Amino acid sequence: AQKITQTQPGMFVQEKEAVTLDCTYDTSDPSYGLFWYKQPSSGEMIFLIYQGSYDQQNATEGRYSLNFQKARKSANLVISASQLGDSAMYFCAMRGDSGGSNYKLTFGKGTLLTVNP
Amino acid sequence: EAGVAQSPRYKIIEKRQSVAFWCNPISGHATLYWYQQILGQGPKLLIQFQNNGVVDDSQLPKDRFSAERLKGVDSTLKIQPAKLEDSAVYLCASSLVGLEQYFGPGTRLTVT
Numbered sequence: 001a002q003k004i005t006q007t008q009p010g011m012f013v014q015e016k017e018a019v020t021l022d023c024t025y026d027t028s029d030p031s032y033g034l035f036w037y038k039q040p041s042s043g044e045m046i047f048l049i050y051q052g053s054y055d056q057q058n059a060t061e062g063r064y065s066l067n068f069q070k071a072r073k074s075a076n077l078v079i080s081a082s083q084l085g086d087s088a089m090y091f092c093a094m095r096g097d098s099g100g101s102n103y104k105l106t107f108g109k110g111t112l113l114t115v116n117p
Numbered sequence: 118e119a120g121v122a123q124s125p126r127y128k129i130i131e132k133r134q135s136v137a138f139w140c141n142p143i144s145g146h147a148t149l150y151w152y153q154q155i156l157g158q159g160p161k162l163l164i165q166f167q168n169n170g171v172v173d174d175s176q177l178p179k180d181r182f183s184a185e186r187l188k189g190v191d192s193t194l195k196i197q198p199a200k201l202e203d204s205a206v207y208l209c210a211s212s213l214v215g216l217e218q219y220f221g222p223g224t225r226l227t228v229t
Contacts, residue, residue: 004159035217043206045160045220091159102173103148103215107159 002027004092004108012114013082020067021077021111023092031097034075035105036066039089048090051075052097082115089113119143121221123209129227135197138224142190142211148172149186150218151194152208160208166192167214199228 003026013019025034036048051059051066059066067076075094079086089112093105122141130136142149148167152160163182165172168189177184181200186192196203206225210218 037220043223043225045208045210047217047219050217093159097215101167101214102165103212103218104150104162104165104173105160105218107161109157109159 002029002032002094002096002106004094004106006092006108006111008111009109010112010114012116013079015084015115015117016081018078018080019082019113021079021090021092021113023075023077023108025073025075025092025094027094027096029096033095033097034066034068035093035095036064036075036077037091037093037107038086039091039110041088045091049077079113084115084117087113087115121209121211121219123207123221123224125224126222127225127227129229130199132201132228133198135195136199136226137196138194138207138209138226140192140194140209140221142192142209143219145213146211146219147189147214148212148218149192150210150212151184151192152210152220154206154208154223156205163194163207196226199226201228204228 005024032053034051038046049061065078089110091110093107151163154160164174166186184194206223208223210220212218
């Protein structure tokens with residue numbers, strides 16, 4: 001079974017500052033993938049970034065980076081230079097990658113990020 | 118490239134009525150997913166298709182929910198009869214095999 005824990009129901013950040021959203025996970029799969037999605041008030045889930053469990057380097061995509069600490073089972077999202085448009089719900093998710101064709105994502109409960117001007 | 122399309126965007130029904138949602142995935146995506154997102158929670162997988170075969174429907178309440186993906190493209194999710202606790206956003210997603218999932222705008226269902 002897989003479990004994602006996001007302990008921050010809400011976070012506030014000033015525009016142009018960096019913010020870290022926490023995510024811890026638990027799984028028995030030896031190989032897995034970790035994802036972050038953004039969900040604005042419009043409701044659509046937007047894929048941000050992916051980290052494979054065997055990737056040697058932390059993933060980065062523009063202003064998004066994933067701080068992956070395998071031993072601590074954490075996969076925190078770092079957003080640099082926050083913008084007002086970053087205000088949204090952020091979900092951490094994971095998927096087992098140990099073979100087979102089941103690619104379902106297990107999501108956390110999310111963190112609501114508010115960027116203040 | 119067109120994204121995942123879903124309709125309707127909103128639906129209000131009374132309990133015990135039936136409802137159907139439609140999803141058109143990104144062209145070429147063999148894998149299609151239906152998730153249920155209850156207010157204040159993350160999405161939960163209901164069913165995963167690969168082409169027109171079911172890979173995982175372990176969390177689909179089969180006494181009232183059904184889904185099909187004829188011809189391996191569009192998919193329909195049906196609820197019959199609906200209960201109050203089915204009020205949620207129903208998200209459709211698609212992906213190339215094993216890669217990141219792209220989500221549609223969702224259908225917000227309210228059961229009164």
